[in-house]
Amino acid sequence: xxxxxxxxxxxxxxxxxxxxxxxxxxxxxxxxxxxxxxxxxxxxxxxxxxxxxxxxxxxxxxxxxxxxxxxxxxxxxxxxxxxxxxxxxxxxxxxxxxxxxxxxxxxxxxxxxxxxxxxxxxxxxxxxxxxxxxxxxxxxxxxxxxxxxxxxxxxxxxxxxxxxxxxxxxxxxxxxxxxxxxxxxxxxxxxxxxxxxxxxxxxxxxxxxxxxxxxxxxxxxxxxxxxxxxxxxxxxxxxxxxxxxxxxxxxxxxxxxxxxxxxxxxxxxxxxxxxxxxxxxxxxxxxxxxxxxxxxx
Amino acid sequence: xxxxxxxxxxxxxxxxxxxxxxxxxxxxxxxxxxxxxxxxxxxxxxxxxxxxxxxxxxxxxxxxxxxxxxxxxxxxxxxxxxxxxxxxxxxxxxxxxxxxxxxxxxxxxxxxxxxxxxxxxxxxxxxxxxxxxxxxxxxxxxxxxxxxxxxxxxxxxxxxxxxxxxxxxxxxxxxxxxxxxxxxxxxxxxxxxxxxxxxxxxxxxxxxxxxxxxxxxxxxxxxxxxxxxxxxxxxxxxxxxxxxxxxxxxxxxxxxxxxxxxxxxxxxxxxxxxxxxxxxxxxxxxxx
Numbered sequence: 063x064x065x066x067x068x069x070x071x072x073x074x075x076x077x078x079x080x081x082x083x084x085x086x087x088x089x090x091x092x093x094x095x096x097x098x099x100x101x102x103x104x105x106x107x108x109x110x111x112x113x114x115x116x117x118x119x120x121x122x123x124x125x126x127x128x129x130x131x132x133x134x135x136x137x138x139x140x141x142x143x144x145x146x147x148x149x150x151x152x153x154x155x156x157x158x159x160x161x162x163x164x165x166x167x168x169x170x171x172x173x174x175x176x177x178x179x180x181x182x183x184x185x186x187x188x189x190x191x192x193x194x195x196x197x198x199x200x201x202x203x204x205x206x207x208x209x210x211x212x213x214x215x216x217x218x219x220x221x222x223x224x225x226x227x228x229x230x231x232x233x234x235x236x237x238x239x240x241x242x243x244x245x246x247x248x249x250x251x252x253x254x255x256x257x258x259x260x261x262x263x264x265x266x267x268x269x270x271x272x273x274x275x276x277x278x279x280x281x282x283x284x285x286x287x288x289x290x291x292x293x294x295x296x297x298x299x300x301x302x303x304x305x306x307x308x309x310x311x312x313x314x315x316x317x318x319x320x321x322x323x324x325x326x327x328x329x330x331x332x333x334x335x336x337x338x339x340x341x342x343x344x345x346x347x348x349x350x351x352x353x354x355x356x357x358x359x
Numbered sequence: 360x361x362x363x364x365x366x367x368x369x370x371x372x373x374x375x376x377x378x379x380x381x382x383x384x385x386x387x388x389x390x391x392x393x394x395x396x397x398x399x400x401x402x403x404x405x406x407x408x409x410x411x412x413x414x415x416x417x418x419x420x421x422x423x424x425x426x427x428x429x430x431x432x433x434x435x436x437x438x439x440x441x442x443x444x445x446x447x448x449x450x451x452x453x454x455x456x457x458x459x460x461x462x463x464x465x466x467x468x469x470x471x472x473x474x475x476x477x478x479x480x481x482x483x484x485x486x487x488x489x490x491x492x493x494x495x496x497x498x499x500x501x502x503x504x505x506x507x508x509x510x511x512x513x514x515x516x517x518x519x520x521x522x523x524x525x526x527x528x529x530x531x532x533x534x535x536x537x538x539x540x541x542x543x544x545x546x547x548x549x550x551x552x553x554x555x556x557x558x559x560x561x562x563x564x565x566x567x568x569x570x571x572x573x574x575x576x577x578x579x580x581x582x583x584x585x586x587x588x589x590x591x592x593x594x595x596x597x598x599x600x601x602x603x604x605x606x607x608x609x610x611x612x613x614x615x616x617x618x619x620x621x622x623x624x625x626x627x628x629x630x631x632x633x634x635x636x637x638x639x640x641x642x643x644x645x646x647x
Contacts, residue, residue, distance in 0.1 A: 130505050154511040162509035168502040182510045231510075 088135035114292035161232030222253035427529035438537035442544025460559035466545035475538035480583035484616035488591035492612030495595025530584030
């Protein structure tokens with residue numbers, strides 16, 4: 063597995079401070095607690111995959127890591143600097159060391175693919191248009207986009223091309239930390255694996271650290287050095303930690319935690335009945351046997 | 360398992376009912392204060408970015424084109440018809456007093472002081488304000504605003520300031536167009552259909568409508584333009600998820616802008632009338 067080959071192993075690497083530290087992070091939206099006391103350290107050079115079912119707070123955690131979501135409690139530190147204590151300009155400057163690949167690519171509709179990819183370069187560098195052009199072309203080559211796509215608007219290209227353009231844009235400033243939000247959602251199996259391959263290639267860039275949020279087990283097994291699994295706060299007892307697993311992909315496969323096993327094996331279990339009870343529907347009339355396999359895609 | 364939700368226990372009977380109503384009112388008041396504070400902070404941040412960093416021409420021009428040039432035909436058309444409608448509605452009253460030649464004064468004064476600026480602002484709120492809210496709302500829902508922030512760019516600088524400047528700078532031009540077309544429409548209907556002598560029509564207009572009236576309308580339009588841009592962009596920025604959220608943001612942008620235009624119109628009208636009295640202490644001009 064490529065993950066194991068590049069995992070930090072030396073004593074010096076182990077001793078280095080984490081690039082990103084999530085310290086007792088809590089996020090609430092109104093009365094709803096989405097993240098509770100999350101603590102994760104992400105080491106430089108590592109690829110961390112955050113797994114979990116829909117609605118467990120994975121994307122909120124990812125957005126908290128770049129300061130797009132303000133925490134209700136706790137702290138996020140990047141390279142030792144607390145995001146919550148930075149002013150708007152300092153935070154904006156720090157974000158040039160991040161790359162964020164959004165679930166739906168989040169390309170600007172009104173701009174061409176080329177202008178989308180060039181945006182960070184125009185915003186944060188003094189490069190001329192003549193210097194930006196070859197950088198944009200090398201980025202689209204890197205992610206396997208045809209150059210004919212450069213002049214097109216995002217709505218004129220396929221979902222897979224949009225995702226790759228979003229990745230090219232995220233790579234434009236040579237970021238240290240790349241955050242991927244559900245990178246393979248909505249793609250066919252082949253294009254999903256193309257994206258997985260790209261994530262693996264990107265991590266070979268020197269000094270790149272990646273955090274991938276996904277519910278796709280294939281992506282998790284393929285790209286992860288380490289996997290953290292979140293569980294929805296609403297399904298936890300008050301004293302239970304929200305992180306139900308933290309370890310290597312091999313350890314995930316052998317985990318005996320029933321919550322982890324249910325997710326890894328993709329079983330609905332009694333979830334449908336529970337959901338119906340929560341909605342106030344009587345389970346008595348239900349005819350569902352609890353062993354249906356949940357289609358997670 | 361889901362944790363049981365904590366429930367507030369109210370005292371029984373009428374005291375409990377009253378306590379609940381007071382709590383509801385308090386919640387409503389806190390919500391209003393928070394919303395107003397949020398819009399004010401949004402406005403201050405927008406003003407801050409206007410001063411802090413110059414806008415790029417290639418960002419400003421498309422925004423100006425959308426707000427100004429594309430709104431011109433509809434503002435001109437509505438101005439023309441409002442001028443004619445004023446003539447239609449006022450004529451019978453004025454004729455019964457034998458004062459139909461004074462029709463021009465009333466039509467033109469109403470247009471340049473009130474109807475021109477309010478009409479241009481209303482059309483701008485409907486055509487541009489709701490479109491801005493929908494556009495920014497869609498950008499919020501599809502995470503394009505988050506993408507801007509994640510790349511270290513400020514969304515207010517990129518998305519709000521060009522629209523704000525577009526509304527602020529171009530609404531006076533649209534007001535002039537509404538005034539001009541309204542005056543033209545009123546005259547054409549009065550002269551061609553009602554048969555009012557053009558010399559007396561214009562002579563009376565000139566006597567009762569002066570530069571202050573015209574400038575009063577134009578100065579109000581700046582406030583209307585700023586209000587439309589800020590309210591609409593704020594609704595877009597704080598759009599709820601989904602198509603329903605975008606639709607609601609667009610609708611609320613128009614409704615709230617329109618209400619704000621009317622409220623501003625009242626208070627600016629009172630203030631500017633005081634200013635007129637200060638400049639001309641001999642009292643108001645007598646129309647009739």
